[in-house]
Amino acid sequence: xxxxxxxxxxxxxxxxxxxxxxxxxxxxxxxxxxxxxxxxxxxxxxxxxxxxxxxxxxxxxxxxxxxxxxxxxxxxxxxxxxxxxxxxxxxxxxxxxxxxxxxxxxxxxxxxxxxxxx
Amino acid sequence: xxxxxxxxxxxxxxxxxxxxxxxxxxxxxxxxxxxxxxxxxxxxxxxxxxxxxxxxxxxxxxxxxxxxxxxxxxxxxxxxxxxxxxxxxxxxxxxxxxxxxxxxxxxxxxxxxxxx
Numbered sequence: 235x236x237x238x239x240x241x242x243x244x245x246x247x248x249x250x251x252x253x254x255x256x257x258x259x260x261x262x263x264x265x266x267x268x269x270x271x272x273x274x275x276x277x278x279x280x281x282x283x284x285x286x287x288x289x290x291x292x293x294x295x296x297x298x299x300x301x302x303x304x305x306x307x308x309x310x311x312x313x314x315x316x317x318x319x320x321x322x323x324x325x326x327x328x329x330x331x332x333x334x335x336x337x338x339x340x341x342x343x344x345x346x347x348x349x350x351x352x
Numbered sequence: 353x354x355x356x357x358x359x360x361x362x363x364x365x366x367x368x369x370x371x372x373x374x375x376x377x378x379x380x381x382x383x384x385x386x387x388x389x390x391x392x393x394x395x396x397x398x399x400x401x402x403x404x405x406x407x408x409x410x411x412x413x414x415x416x417x418x419x420x421x422x423x424x425x426x427x428x429x430x431x432x433x434x435x436x437x438x439x440x441x442x443x444x445x446x447x448x449x450x451x452x453x454x455x456x457x458x459x460x461x462x463x464x465x466x467x468x
Binding site: 276277279329 | 385387392393394395396397400408411441443445455456457458459460461462464
């Protein structure tokens, strides 16, 4: 069965510094997609970044980048130049490959609570 | 454009009662998902619709839970004989039908269900 592990329940970072949120995954399928979502205290899930298993380069979206190490099955999120508004829960997720990939549900980790200090 | 909307935003009910939670997906999105998020946990999959049919309902915890999407747009999650353990935030998400892996799911704000 597919599984997502986020080992950091909580993280603190100083404003303007970079932070790495860890995510490891477990799947035997060669094709998969990995996502990171942000969930502020208001509750909505906000898509941040996507990495495909066959992508040659690490994904980047503005201040977000993904440190994808396929052999280690890790997909860590790096947030550069942290801002106070980055304080939120962050979830790593993998699309369930059981449906040929593109339409399956997401499998989420337990999340990491990031707190940005001024 | 309008995002995924869910009503009500909050629902308080008594144990044993019946509740309905509504999800209105983004227009044109054929795929619709329901997730349940308990306190301190990530969302857990409940059911997935492709059009009007439930493509996968393997995440529904038991037969008290049922969901419909009769016209391929709005979906209703129905919970019978609610129990205190059903208390959670119920999230709905929708996505375009796409052959691509990076088919992003757009989430609604959720319905917070509290069973007393």
